[in-house]
Amino acid sequence: MKLVALLPQNLALCETLRRQVEGHMVTFVACADVEAFRREAHETLEPLLLFTEETELQALTERDVHGPLAVFVTTAVPEFLGALPSGTHARHFLALRNGKPDENELAALVRRLVRPLVPAMAGPHDWLHAYGAFSSNVTPTLEQRVTSLEEKALALSRLRETVLSPAATPSKDVRASEYARKAVEIVDELILNAVFAANPRMQGLRRGHPFVLPHEEAVVVKWRREDNFLGLSVSDPFGGLRFPTLLSHLNAGALKGDVAFKASAGLGLRMAFDRSHALFVDVDTGTRTEVVAFLHLEKTSREFDKRLRSLSFCGGEA
Amino acid sequence: MDAQRNGSTVFFSGILDEHTTAEALRKTMMEAMHSVQGRRLSLDLSEVRRANSVGILTWFRLLGDLAPCASYVNMPVWLVEQFNFSEGIRGDIDIESFQAPFYCPEKDTHAIVSLVVGRDVPIQAQYDDFEISLPNPDGTVFEADFEPSEYLYFLVVNHAKLKSLREG
Numbered sequence: 135m136k137l138v139a140l141l142p143q144n145l146a147l148c149e150t151l152r153r154q155v156e157g158h159m160v161t162f163v164a165c166a167d168v169e170a171f172r173r174e175a176h177e178t179l180e181p182l183l184l185f186t187e188e189t190e191l192q193a194l195t196e197r198d199v200h201g202p203l204a205v206f207v208t209t210a211v212p213e214f215l216g217a218l219p220s221g222t223h224a225r226h227f228l229a230l231r232n233g234k235p236d237e238n239e240l241a242a243l244v245r246r247l248v249r250p251l252v253p254a255m256a257g258p259h260d261w262l263h264a265y266g267a268f269s270s271n272v273t274p275t276l277e278q279r280v281t282s283l284e285e286k287a288l289a290l291s292r293l294r295e296t297v298l299s300p301a302a303t304p305s306k307d308v309r310a311s312e313y314a315r316k317a318v319e320i321v322d323e324l325i326l327n328a329v330f331a332a333n334p335r336m337q338g339l340r341r342g343h344p345f346v347l348p349h350e351e352a353v354v355v356k357w358r359r360e361d362n363f364l365g366l367s368v369s370d371p372f373g374g375l376r377f378p379t380l381l382s383h384l385n386a387g388a389l390k391g392d393v394a395f396k397a398s399a400g401l402g403l404r405m406a407f408d409r410s411h412a413l414f415v416d417v418d419t420g421t422r423t424e425v426v427a428f429l430h431l432e433k434t435s436r437e438f439d440k441r442l443r444s445l446s447f448c449g450g451e452a
Numbered sequence: 453m454d455a456q457r458n459g460s461t462v463f464f465s466g467i468l469d470e471h472t473t474a475e476a477l478r479k480t481m482m483e484a485m486h487s488v489q490g491r492r493l494s495l496d497l498s499e500v501r502r503a504n505s506v507g508i509l510t511w512f513r514l515l516g517d518l519a520p521c522a523s524y525v526n527m528p529v530w531l532v533e534q535f536n537f538s539e540g541i542r543g544d545i546d547i548e549s550f551q552a553p554f555y556c557p558e559k560d561t562h563a564i565v566s567l568v569v570g571r572d573v574p575i576q577a578q579y580d581d582f583e584i585s586l587p588n589p590d591g592t593v594f595e596a597d598f599e600p601s602e603y604l605y606f607l608v609v610n611h612a613k614l615k616s617l618r619e620g
Contacts (some may be wrong), residue, residue, distance in 0.1 A: 283470075308562040312553065315502045315530060322469070322504045341506045342470030401538070402505040408537055434562075435553045435597045 135251040136161045136178060137244070140171045140186040144233065147206065151185055154237075154244045159252050168193045175200075181251050187230075188214065196221040202247050204446075206230050211407075211445045215385040225377060229412075229442035238266035238363070239412045239428065239444050246416065246448050261414060261426040262356060267363040275358045281347040286325050289355045290318045293366070296359050297431075313431050313438075316409040317364060321355060323402030324368035324425050328353040332370040332423055362431040366410070369424035373417050377447045380415060384445065411441050417450035453500055453507065455480040460488045461525065465499035468507030474514045485520050498526035498551065498566075508534060516542050523548040526566050535606035546614055547607060554586060554594035563594060575611050579604040 137155050139148045139162070152162045161180070165171040168190065175182055175198065182201045186194070191205055204226035207214050211227050218224065226243055228235045242264040249255045262268055262275050276296060278289035297314035298307075330341050333351055347353070356367040383400035384407055407413050410427035417423050432438040453472040456463050462484045466472075484493055503511070515522075520543070524531070527550035549568045555561070565586060567573050576582065579600040586594040 308553075308564060312529065319502055319504065319530070326470075326504065326506065342473070401509065404537065405505060405534075408533075434555050436555075436599060439599060439602065 135181045135183060135248065136163050136174075137183045137185065137248075138171060138174060139164045140168065140184060140190050141206070142166050143189070144187065144206075146233070147187075147230075147235070150235065150237065150240065151244075154240055155248070158244070158248050159254065160248055168198075172198060183247050183251075191222065191224060192219060194222075196223070199223045202226065204228060204243065204247070206235060208442070210386075211443050212384055212386040215381055215445075216387055218381070218385075225448070226446040227444060228446070229444045231442060236412065236444065238268075241266040241269075242414065242428075243446055243448075246414075259416065261416070261424065262358045262365045262367055265363070265365055265428055268358055268360055268365060270360070273358060273360045275356050278355045280325055280329070280353040280355055281345075281349070281351070283344055286322075286329075289325070290322055293321055293355070293357050294318050296357060297364065309431075309433075309435075312435065313364070313429070317357075317366060317429065320406045320409050320427050321357070321366055321368060323406045324366075324427075325353055325355065327402055327425075328368055328370035328423070332372045332374050334372070334374075364429040364431055366427045366429075367424055369422055371422055373419045373421045373423050375415060375417050375423045375425075375450070377450055380445075380447055407443060407445065410443070412444040412446075414446045414448065415450075416448045419450060453477070457484045457487070460484070460491060461494040461496055463499065464495070464497045466501070468497075468500050468503035468511055470504065470506040472507045472510055474510050474517075477511075477514055478518070481514070481518055481520065485518065490521070493520050493522040494525045494548065495520075495522050495545075496525045497531055498528050500528060500530075502530050503534070512542065515545065519543050520545070522546075525549050526551060529553060529564065532603065532606060535610075536602065544614070544617060545610075547610060552603065553597040555597040556588065556592050556594045558592040559588075562597065565594070569607065573604065573607065575607060576604075578608060 137151065137160050139151050141147050148164045155162050163174055165174055184199055184201065185204045187206045188209060203223040205224050207227050208230050214227060228239060242261055245264045246259045249259050278285065278292055280286050280289055294314045297317050298310050326341055329345060330336050330339060336345065351371060354369045358365045383403045406427060410429050412428040414426040430441065453464055453466040453468045455477050457480055462480060522545045524545065525548045527547060529551050532550055547569050549566050551564050551566050554563045554565050569575065582600040584596050588594065
C-alpha cells in the first residue's frame with residue numbers, strides 16, 4: 135500500500151508522516167499538489183491512504199479519493215465537521231498544534247489504517263498499545279466488564295482510583311480530582327451509549343433502567359495511565375455506530391437550541407469528545423464498536439483546555 | 453443526587469445521573485419555591501461531584517417544568533463546562549456565583565475558588581482581555597487557570613437571555 139502525503143505547505147509534517155510508516159511495508163509518497171495526487175491515484179494499483187490538510191480538502195472531489203482520508207486540522211473539529219464538503223471521504227481529523235500533530239495520536243491512527251492492508255499486522259488493533267505514549271508497556275491496561283449498573287459503578291470507581299492514585303500533595307489532589315471527574319464522565323457516557331444505544335434489545339428503554347446483560351452483550355471498559363497520559367476504551371459487541379450519526383452529534387450545530395430536548399446519546403458523545411483530546415471510534419460493522427479517548431493530564435486546566443481535539447472514525451464499512 | 457432546603461436555598465449533593473429522578477427533586481423544589489413566596493430561590497450544586505447526560509437532561513427538564521425564579525450559587529466547574537457547550541440555562545435563572553480553577557505557579561498549587569458575579573467578575577459582552585488573579589497572604593498569586601473568553605462564555609449567553617426575557 136501507499137501512504138500519500140498531500141501537504142505542500144508543510145514539509146516537516148511530511149517528514150513526520152514518513153517516519154511513521156517506516157518498517158510497516160508501506161511506500162511513502164509526497165505530492166506537491168492535487169494534480170500530482172490525481173496522477174498518483176490514477177497510475178497506482180495499490181491501495182492509497184491519503185493524509186492532507188484542511189486547505190487542500192476543498193480541491194479534492196469525491197471521485198479523487200477511494201481509500202482512507204485523514205485531514206490535519208487547525209480549526210476546532212466541531213466547526214470543521216459543520217463545514218465538511220458533502221460526499222467527502224474524510225473520516226480522520228488530526229489536530230495540529232503549532233503546526234505539528236500529536237505523534238502519539240498519529241502513530242495510533244497510522245497503525246490502525248495500515249493494519250488491514252499489511253498481512254504481517256493481522257489481528258485486532260490494540261489502541262491502548264498503539265498510542266505512542268503507551269508503547270513502552272510499563273503500566274498494564276486495566277479492564278472491567280460491565281453487565282449491570284453495579285458493574286458500571288465499579289468500573290467508574292476503579293477508573294477514578296487509577297487517575298487519583300499518583301497525586302502526592304493536597305494541591306495536586308485538586309487537579310487530579312478534576313481529571314478523575316473528566317475521565318469518569320467520559321467513560322460513564324460511553325457505557326450508557328454502549329448499553330442503551332448500541333444494544334438493539336435495550337434501545338427505547340429509559341437510560342436509568344436497571345439492566346443485567348448476558349455475557350455476550352457485555353460492555354468492555356479498558357483504561358491505561360502512564361505518567362500524564364490517560365487512555366480510555368469502551369467497546370460493545372454490536373458494531374452499529376455510523377459516521378453520519380457521529381457527525382450529527384459532534385458538529386458545531388448539534389447543540390444549538392434547548393439542550394433539554396436533545397437525545398441523551400448525542401449529548402453524551404459530545405461530552406466525551408469535549409473532555410478528551412482525541413476520540414477514536416473503531417467499528418467492525420455488526421461485530422464491535424470501540425470508542426477510545428486519550429487525554430493529556432496537563433499541569434494546568436488552561437493547558438488542558440487549550441489543546442485542539444482530534445477525531446477519527448475507522449472502519450464502519452457495510 | 454439529594455436535595456435539602458435551608459431557607460431560600462436548596463442544597464444538592466451527590467451525583468446527578470440516572471439514579472436521580474425528577475420526582476425526588478420536584479417535592480423539595482416545590483416546597484422551596486412555595487416558601488420563598490415570589491422571592492428568588494438559590495440553587496447550590498457545589499456538593500454535586502459530577503453529572504452524566506441522563507442526569508443533566510433530568511435536571512434541565514425539571515427546571516423547564518417548574519420554571520422557578522432562581523439563581524445558581526457556587527455553580528461547580530462541571531456545570532460551568534456544561535453550560536459553555538450547550539444552551540442549557542432556561543427561564544428566569546441567573547448566576548450569583550460560580551466556581552473556577554486557579555493555579556499558583558510559584559507554589560505549584562491548584563485551588564477551586566468561588567467567584568461572585570458583579571463583584572469578582574463583572575458582566576461583560578465578551579471576556580477576551582479579562583484578567584483575574586487572587587493574592588495569597590504570603591505575596592504569591594493564584595492565576596486564573598482557565599481561558600476567560602471560553603470559561604466565562606456562559607455569563608455572556610445567560611445575561612443576553614435574561615435581558616431579552618426581562619425586556620419582554
